[in-house]
Amino acid sequence: xxxxxxxxxVIKAFxxxxxxxxxxxxxxxxxxxxxxxRLPGSQASVRAVxxxxxxxxxxxxxxxxxxxxxxxKWERGRESCTVISQKKTTSLSxxxxxxxxxxxxGGIIAEVVEVKDFEQLKSLGKENISxxxxxxxxxxxxxLINSFSGYAGVVVFRINGAxxxxxxxASAVIVRSATQATHDFPHTGVTRYQDNIxxxxxxxxxxxxxxxxxxxxxxxxxxxxxxxxECRSFPDTISWNVIxxxxxxxxxxxxxxxxxxxxxxxxxxxxxxxxxGCVQAIEMIRLFKSANVKPxxxxxxxxxxxxxxxxxxxxTYAAEAMKKGEKHYAxxxxxxGVMSPRGFGFDAxxxxxxxxxxxxSYFRPYNIRDFDRGGGGADIGPLKSLGALLIGYMxxxxxxxxxxxSANDTFEKVNFRELQLGSAAIASLIYLIDFFDL
Amino acid sequence: xxxxxxxxxVIKAFxxxxxxxxxxxxxxxxxxxxxxxRLPGSQASVRAVxxxxxxxxxxxxxxxxxxxxxxxKWERGRESCTVISQKKTTSLSxxxxxxxxxxxxGGIIAEVVEVKDFEQLKSLGKENISxxxxxxxxxxxxxLINSFSGYAGVVVFRINGAxxxxxxxASAVIVRSATQATHDFPHTGVTRYQDNIxxxxxxxxxxxxxxxxxxxxxxxxxxxxxxxxECRSFPDTISWNVIxxxxxxxxxxxxxxxxxxxxxxxxxxxxxxxxxGCVQAIEMIRLFKSANVKPxxxxxxxxxxxxxxxxxxxxTYAAEAMKKGEKHYAxxxxxxGVMSPRGFGFDAxxxxxxxxxxxxSYFRPYNIRDFDRGGGGADIGPLKSLGALLIGYMxxxxxxxxxxxSANDTFEKVNFRELQLGSAAIASLIYLIDFFDL
Numbered sequence: 001x002x003x004x005x006x007x008x009x010v011i012k013a014f015x016x017x018x019x020x021x022x023x024x025x026x027x028x029x030x031x032x033x034x035x036x037x038r039l040p041g042s043q044a045s046v047r048a049v050x051x052x053x054x055x056x057x058x059x060x061x062x063x064x065x066x067x068x069x070x071x072x073k074w075e076r077g078r079e080s081c082t083v084i085s086q087k088k089t090t091s092l093s094x095x096x097x098x099x100x101x102x103x104x105x106g107g108i109i110a111e112v113v114e115v116k117d118f119e120q121l122k123s124l125g126k127e128n129i130s131x132x133x134x135x136x137x138x139x140x141x142x143x144l145i146n147s148f149s150g151y152a153g154v155v156v157f158r159i160n161g162a163x164x165x166x167x168x169x170a171s172a173v174i175v176r177s178a179t180q181a182t183h184d185f186p187h188t189g190v191t192r193y194q195d196n197i198x199x200x201x202x203x204x205x206x207x208x209x210x211x212x213x214x215x216x217x218x219x220x221x222x223x224x225x226x227x228x229x230e231c232r233s234f235p236d237t238i239s240w241n242v243i244x245x246x247x248x249x250x251x252x253x254x255x256x257x258x259x260x261x262x263x264x265x266x267x268x269x270x271x272x273x274x275x276x277g278c279v280q281a282i283e284m285i286r287l288f289k290s291a292n293v294k295p296x297x298x299x300x301x302x303x304x305x306x307x308x309x310x311x312x313x314x315x316t317y318a319a320e321a322m323k324k325g326e327k328h329y330a331x332x333x334x335x336x337g338v339m340s341p342r343g344f345g346f347d348a349x350x351x352x353x354x355x356x357x358x359x360x361s362y363f364r365p366y367n368i369r370d371f372d373r374g375g376g377g378a379d380i381g382p383l384k385s386l387g388a389l390l391i392g393y394m395x396x397x398x399x400x401x402x403x404x405x406s407a408n409d410t411f412e413k414v415n416f417r418e419l420q421l422g423s424a425a426i427a428s429l430i431y432l433i434d435f436f437d438l
Numbered sequence: 439x440x441x442x443x444x445x446x447x448v449i450k451a452f453x454x455x456x457x458x459x460x461x462x463x464x465x466x467x468x469x470x471x472x473x474x475x476r477l478p479g480s481q482a483s484v485r486a487v488x489x490x491x492x493x494x495x496x497x498x499x500x501x502x503x504x505x506x507x508x509x510x511k512w513e514r515g516r517e518s519c520t521v522i523s524q525k526k527t528t529s530l531s532x533x534x535x536x537x538x539x540x541x542x543x544g545g546i547i548a549e550v551v552e553v554k555d556f557e558q559l560k561s562l563g564k565e566n567i568s569x570x571x572x573x574x575x576x577x578x579x580x581x582l583i584n585s586f587s588g589y590a591g592v593v594v595f596r597i598n599g600a601x602x603x604x605x606x607x608a609s610a611v612i613v614r615s616a617t618q619a620t621h622d623f624p625h626t627g628v629t630r631y632q633d634n635i636x637x638x639x640x641x642x643x644x645x646x647x648x649x650x651x652x653x654x655x656x657x658x659x660x661x662x663x664x665x666x667x668e669c670r671s672f673p674d675t676i677s678w679n680v681i682x683x684x685x686x687x688x689x690x691x692x693x694x695x696x697x698x699x700x701x702x703x704x705x706x707x708x709x710x711x712x713x714x715g716c717v718q719a720i721e722m723i724r725l726f727k728s729a730n731v732k733p734x735x736x737x738x739x740x741x742x743x744x745x746x747x748x749x750x751x752x753x754t755y756a757a758e759a760m761k762k763g764e765k766h767y768a769x770x771x772x773x774x775g776v777m778s779p780r781g782f783g784f785d786a787x788x789x790x791x792x793x794x795x796x797x798x799s800y801f802r803p804y805n806i807r808d809f810d811r812g813g814g815g816a817d818i819g820p821l822k823s824l825g826a827l828l829i830g831y832m833x834x835x836x837x838x839x840x841x842x843x844s845a846n847d848t849f850e851k852v853n854f855r856e857l858q859l860g861s862a863a864i865a866s867l868i869y870l871i872d873f874f875d876l
């Protein structure tokens with residue numbers, strides 16, 4: 001750290017600077033407005049990589065580099081879902097799920113079977129499912145206080161629904177968007193086909209579209225849907241993690257990583273998921289430099305590529321670290337949106353967790369109180385085997401699934417103060433962990 | 439309470455019900471969409487009073503009544519502010535401040551003096567101010583962690599700026615909106631004229647409009663503004679507080695009040711300020727009834743009228759309570775927006791505060807942790823003299839001033855879960871205070 005500064009003063013400098021500067025919001029605006037739809041392998045993702053590297057240099061990183069990552073390449077084409085019932089047609093808002101196969105040219109026209117879950121699917125069996133479109137209609141349980149728990153309860157239908165339905169001869173699946181929201185935005189996301197099961201087209205329908213379809217099915221169980229998805233998969237291609245480093249003054253060969261993922265779904269600006277997390281990592285570098293804080297260990301801001309589809313950014317980063325024998329001390333991920341900060345989750349227990357929890361006293365002036373067990377994240381998970389302490393940045397996530405994987409995740413849904421309280425909180429925590437050798 | 443229910447079970451019932459039902463969001467939508475601009479004495483406010491009374495009946499209140507309140511009546515007319523500089527004109531987004539006098543017909547055309555604060559105003563003195571429009575340009579200090587502190591630092595210019603500037607002969611004032619936001623929405627609010635000082639027109643300019651005006655003044659200090667405000671004040675009129683009561687089973691003559699204010703500024707739907715607080719009070723009644731919880735004391739949901747201009751709803755409610763010799767046990771106000779709940783502030787200290795703080799254990803499953811000194815509110819303040827414990831509902835307020843008193847405070851800026859976690863939290867706290875006789 002810089003000579004003679006008390007931790008409290010460093011943290012105050014971080015927060016003051018974060019809340020006054022415009023760099024973060026400008027970076028976020030660029031990523032959202034100039035590189036929306038940063039799907040791995042897309043042109044937008046290439047522009048985002050270039051921009052992130054430049055932003056890290058401007059923020060003051062000692063070195064900035066790109067790390068090659070093999071990524072899948074999948075493209076959405078035209079898509080539509082029309083209900084045909086009693087000679088009337090109703091168009092539903094749908095979004096093809098990532099990695100889905102296309103429908104046959106001209107689309108599928110078939111009856112629909114609504115199911116709540118895999119058990120109901122099984123009990124209906126081949127005789128009721130074969131040739132039909134399966135509609136997974138279960139909404140997220142809004143009563144669960146942790147919004148991620150509500151999401152987790154239904155995202156299984158998005159991920160596994162296509163193959164499960166295909167086992168009974170379904171021709172396609174329509175999955176209610178995995179969200180607590182009730183609006184007309186469909187929420188996309190990856191679907192995973194099991195080996196040796198026919199691959200059938202899969203789309204998410206908006207929450208209100210799901211209600212419409214359920215309601216139409218009640219009055220006309222024999223209605224048909226006309227489903228078109230013209231998506232395509234391409235051979236794997238090359239993309240990049242973007243890494244910026246502040247060299248450590250005392251233990252330069254020990255690393256602390258903080259970051260988010262630079263890719264996003266193709267239908268969204270990906271403001272909360274996860275341009276905001278990337279911006280906070282860039283800010284961490286800028287805040288250390290601005291306050292002239294020299295960390296003991298090397299601090300890296302890492303913007304991972306391909307979190308959304310197959311996580312090769314995270315696995316590549318960890319694999320290279322292992323190959324080089326790098327010592328990874330801690331790793332933090334910000335990928336739960338950039339709402340108001342509540343705290344951090346630590347993949348630790350016992351005395352270590354106790355010590356980490358005691359850091360909360362430094363955050364009381366900023367009303368950041370939650371220092372609990374938990375944390376980790378998809379991109380940093382692989383670093384655990386290298387001994388890194390995994391940390392999850394925990395903002396308030398009550399409204400996160402209003403945005404997640406949908407066209408509703410736009411720049412203007414991010415509040416400057418909420419974003420920047422998070423940037424300063426992350427920089428402060430990384431600083432304290434390094435300073436106190438925790 | 440209902441026979442044999444543990445407090446934990448009651449609270450869980452409140453949260454489960456709040457997060458599953460649609461009553462609250464429907465009530466909020468009605469108030470926002472059907473009664474926007476609920477300024478005291480307006481037609482919209484009358485519709486809102488009628489609706490709130492009906493909603494309380496539907497929620498299950500044992501009795502619902504209106505309490506007459508004398509309110510000021512002020513109406514905005516056309517308003518505009520045009521900068522004339524070097525033969526070009528630039529229109530600024532302004533909103534006349536509540537209770538402002540109008541400009542002369544056709545408006546004022548005058549030079550502008552930009553000042554940061556009252557000291558600078560004083561040092562400039564009459565010779566530099568007389569006949570000119572004073573522009574209070576100070577933005578809220580974004581570095582203050584409590585967004586209300588940032589607001590408090592500049593709202594003095596909105597409230598007192600007109601009379602302070604008039605002392606030096608100013609012809610009107612333009613005040614930068616009291617907000618941390620940087621958008622183009624002007625934020626209105628009340629201004630207060632001092633006795634025996636000439637009343638001059640006063641408008642708020644949007645944050646980006648303020649930046650524009652500052653920038654134009656730098657290149658052309660002699661520029662002029664053409665300011666038109668056609669507002670009018672009318673004689674005081676009658677409006678109503680709306681009150682719904684659940685009769686107490688054990689101490690029916692002791693009262694616990696929870697509520698918000700039903701009026702809003704005329705330029706806004708007033709979703710966060712404060713239709714949301716009203717909806718939460720209605721929900722409290724509904725949640726008690728739905729869970730069949732019979733409070734020992736009488737619980738009142740009160741929707742106060744005229745918080746925004748002169749607070750006569752709150753003073754009238756307290757005065758009548760005093761006149762009737764009512765015992766007011768506790769009073770809670772929700773008027774800080776309906777963002778995600780963080781906790782409650784209590785106007786208490788010592789052992790009582792300690793006991794109230796210990797209630798936080800019941801809220802841990804809901805991630806509501808902040809039980810601190812503080813609280814109160816404009817409408818319930820007068821109940822303190824009757825011995826009521828004052829409580830402030832404390833949501834996360836980082837983005838509150840994006841909305842406050844502006845056209846940006848709309849229905850879609852409220853998240854259902856955040857609103858309803860608050861409703862359940864308020865109902866739970868009131869229940870616990872009554873149950874444990876705190």
